[in-house]
Amino acid sequence: MLELTPLEREALGLSLTVAFWSVLASLPLGLATAWLLARREFYGKTLLNGLVHLPLVVPPVVVGYLLLLLFGRRGPLGAWLYDAFGVTVAFTWKGAALAAAVMAFPLMVRAMRLSLEAVDRRLEAAARTLGARRFEVFLTVTLPLMSPGILAGTILAFARSLGEFGATITFVSNIPGETRTLPLALYSLTQTPDGETGALRLTAIAVVLAFASLAASEVLARRIRRHIGI
Amino acid sequence: MLEVSVRKRLAGFDLDISFSCESAGVIAVFGRSGAGKTTLVNMLAGLLRPDSGRIAVGGRTLFDSASGVDVPPERRRLGYVFQEGRLFPHLSVRGNLGYGLKRVPPDERHIGLEHIVDLLGLEALLARRPHDLSGGEKQRVALGRALLANPRLLLMDEPLAALDQQRKAEVLPFIEQLRDDLGIPIVYVSHAMEEVIRLADTLVLVSDGRTVAVGAVDELTSRLDLRPLTGRYEAGAVIEARVVRHDEEFELSELAFPGGTLRVPGLDLAPGADLRIRIRARDVALALEPPKDISILNVFPGMIRDIGAEPGAQVDILLDLGGTALWARITARSRQDLGLTVGSRVYALVKAVAIDRHVLGRSAGRPRFLSKPG
Numbered sequence: 133m134l135e136l137t138p139l140e141r142e143a144l145g146l147s148l149t150v151a152f153w154s155v156l157a158s159l160p161l162g163l164a165t166a167w168l169l170a171r172r173e174f175y176g177k178t179l180l181n182g183l184v185h186l187p188l189v190v191p192p193v194v195v196g197y198l199l200l201l202l203f204g205r206r207g208p209l210g211a212w213l214y215d216a217f218g219v220t221v222a223f224t225w226k227g228a229a230l231a232a233a234v235m236a237f238p239l240m241v242r243a244m245r246l247s248l249e250a251v252d253r254r255l256e257a258a259a260r261t262l263g264a265r266r267f268e269v270f271l272t273v274t275l276p277l278m279s280p281g282i283l284a285g286t287i288l289a290f291a292r293s294l295g296e297f298g299a300t301i302t303f304v305s306n307i308p309g310e311t312r313t314l315p316l317a318l319y320s321l322t323q324t325p326d327g328e329t330g331a332l333r334l335t336a337i338a339v340v341l342a343f344a345s346l347a348a349s350e351v352l353a354r355r356i357r358r359h360i361g362i
Numbered sequence: 363m364l365e366v367s368v369r370k371r372l373a374g375f376d377l378d379i380s381f382s383c384e385s386a387g388v389i390a391v392f393g394r395s396g397a398g399k400t401t402l403v404n405m406l407a408g409l410l411r412p413d414s415g416r417i418a419v420g421g422r423t424l425f426d427s428a429s430g431v432d433v434p435p436e437r438r439r440l441g442y443v444f445q446e447g448r449l450f451p452h453l454s455v456r457g458n459l460g461y462g463l464k465r466v467p468p469d470e471r472h473i474g475l476e477h478i479v480d481l482l483g484l485e486a487l488l489a490r491r492p493h494d495l496s497g498g499e500k501q502r503v504a505l506g507r508a509l510l511a512n513p514r515l516l517l518m519d520e521p522l523a524a525l526d527q528q529r530k531a532e533v534l535p536f537i538e539q540l541r542d543d544l545g546i547p548i549v550y551v552s553h554a555m556e557e558v559i560r561l562a563d564t565l566v567l568v569s570d571g572r573t574v575a576v577g578a579v580d581e582l583t584s585r586l587d588l589r590p591l592t593g594r595y596e597a598g599a600v601i602e603a604r605v606v607r608h609d610e611e612f613e614l615s616e617l618a619f620p621g622g623t624l625r626v627p628g629l630d631l632a633p634g635a636d637l638r639i640r641i642r643a644r645d646v647a648l649a650l651e652p653p654k655d656i657s658i659l660n661v662f663p664g665m666i667r668d669i670g671a672e673p674g675a676q677v678d679i680l681l682d683l684g685g686t687a688l689w690a691r692i693t694a695r696s697r698q699d700l701g702l703t704v705g706s707r708v709y710a711l712v713k714a715v716a717i718d719r720h721v722l723g724r725s726a727g728r729p730r731f732l733s734k735p736g
Binding site for chain 2: 254
């Protein structure tokens, strides 16, 4: 009963892989975007802010379709990726990770931006008078002080990526072993006769997974807070 | 030399400050809140960019709008002790102390961790976190952190302002000690005359974003025209004196100054020690003849140099005691009865107990002066 079926193991493994790469790849970009939005004034800032938050407000299917247009084999970015690196994202697990990353991006940026805005800039000024260059200050003062926000953003994005459905199915379809993540597998089961038991089991797995990541984030956050003394 | 000439236009505030003085001992920047003191120090540190002007410390140009020089804060090598400490909350006290030190090239580390830990009494705090420290402890750590960056000049922006009286008394002796031991010039921003008198040699008087006067502390605090700025606060004179001897029988100490010898209740200082004392104007009475049969021990002949023009029942009178300035506050009535005018010869009566032990500060014992502003 507690043993996972091969189908479940496949969906769960794929989901974890997709979420892991989605979060890992968007971390540096998310940090840079949060920094731009929190600390810089530039022409087009409102536009960037809107673009980042777009996936939150448009239907996921729209995002998926846009990704397909851009990253499909004949899409401008997809063709370039294939020609330059031989990489295909459409209808592969990499595409699933990309879709998950785009959908989770606003959540990640938001958490990071809030924590960055809460960092006391007077501490950064103090660090500079002590001989640290701008980038050193960022590494030794800013980054540690915003680490709770980075953690929160990462966990949120991870959870969001695990649950990604609409953009994924539109962009990379529902291919067993390649793009059929846990939510897609669950959806497929609900569409087949006698799929109820399997669907329930997947639901249970999804709930356990969500709780586990929340608990992990809670423990980590507490440890970080104690460490940085805030 | 510390040469400063900066202009900056801020919202609703125009700052234009120029002065130069010997960069030695403690240079106090004094003025009311909002006079532009912190703005000035931030410009010295490189945290705020002047619209135009020039800043040079010890012959090294840190900012010069004419030649486009603007050394970034991390390369200015000026220590900065902030009003609120600004310790890094994610680092231990040891981590905070080491932050600046490890960025100093090894051959330029004249001040080491042990020395500072010793000097500021930080041994017991090293493993602790900033949020576990009291206000006074935080300021001591902040002071140590700034010093360990081995600065060429230390900037202190009202480092005691956020502390209560007791904490102030806890930190002040440390500041005095580093002034005397380390030989790093200090720019000390304050709006508390008491601290200025205790610590500083040179005073830069700032008001409404302008330099009003630059000079020796005792010289400026005894100038009548600066009274509105230095404050009628506990009007008094600062006098440099030296312990001559102790009278064991009556437990008195004799202090020599150019105007004579003061007798004060026994001090815990060895003969030969220099100190700075403050005699409040209200503790000085005047007489035309040397009084006889009187309990006051300290009587000095002198001449009236100036008479304050502020209206009211009391007038402040500036005396010249053999070159030393002394203030007396008497009633306008007495002044008229005695017929006191500028040039009158009088005797100043100072109560021995009137010497405020609280502001006894050790003299820096360094060449003290400096050029006029501008």
